[in-house]
Amino acid sequence: MPTTAAPSPTLAFPPAASMDILFTQAEIAARVREIGHQISTDYAGQDSGQPIVLIGVLKGAAIFLADLARAITISNTFDFVAVSSYGRARVSSGAVKLIKDIDNPIEGKHVIIVEDILDTGLTLSYLRGLMLQHRPASLKIATCLDKPSRRLVPIEADYVGFSIPNRFVIGYGMDYSEVYRNVPDIRLYPEPPAGH
Ligand code: IMP
Ligand code: MG
Numbered sequence: 001m002p003t004t005a006a007p008s009p010t011l012a013f014p015p016a017a018s019m020d021i022l023f024t025q026a027e028i029a030a031r032v033r034e035i036g037h038q039i040s041t042d043y044a045g046q047d048s049g050q051p052i053v054l055i056g057v058l059k060g061a062a063i064f065l066a067d068l069a070r071a072i073t074i075s076n077t078f079d080f081v082a083v084s085s086y087g088r089a090r091v092s093s094g095a096v097k098l099i100k101d102i103d104n105p106i107e108g109k110h111v112i113i114v115e116d117i118l119d120t121g122l123t124l125s126y127l128r129g130l131m132l133q134h135r136p137a138s139l140k141i142a143t144c145l146d147k148p149s150r151r152l153v154p155i156e157a158d159y160v161g162f163s164i165p166n167r168f169v170i171g172y173g174m175d176y177s178e179v180y181r182n183v184p185d186i187r188l189y190p191e192p193p194a195g196h
Helices: 025-043 062-071 122-132
Strands: 021-023 052-058 076-085 096-100 110-118 138-146 159-163 186-188
Touching (some): 025 062, 025 138, 122 138
16 A cells, blocks of 8 residues: 655755855856966966866865866866765864875875865864875865854865855755755755754
């Protein structure tokens, strides 16, 4: 006998189209072009003659990195790391675990960590410490979004797409429970998930 699922009081994943847009696809593209130009200018005179290395933080930064890498006109390569916070809830203990490390050595290279959102700062301060152990020639941070009011540890990005208030957002790589990463604009999620 087929069973009928109990009706849920709220839609688990409301359609993205029903959510307010914070930044349109066009606004994001324009800002990414600006950052790409800025990075190209900043690294144009770097002495190593080596491509700069973009290290994306999976999975959220994948789409930003894909666009940013193409907006940067100087030679660059990319790599990816993956991290998880213990227990999924992001706790102030700062416990972050590396799930996937970089594939290629970065010693002596100019490195930019590419992140979707700089929120509490726990992820990026952990990753920055880890990457510095590899002795890169330089290490900077590029983030698509910055929520400065949420910071638990002092860390700033060198390149920021947009600074935003404390609202939970989805789209352009950013998820709620793994959904909405493919949404082309950045939109406000209607109710902030627990912990936000
Ligand atoms: P934190 O800076 O260590 O707190 O972690 C930042 C990470 O939390 C980001 O890379 C996102 O994966 C996630 N995050 C923070 N705020 C949001 C949001 O508004 N939407 C989706 N993910 C978020
Ligand atoms: Mg992330």
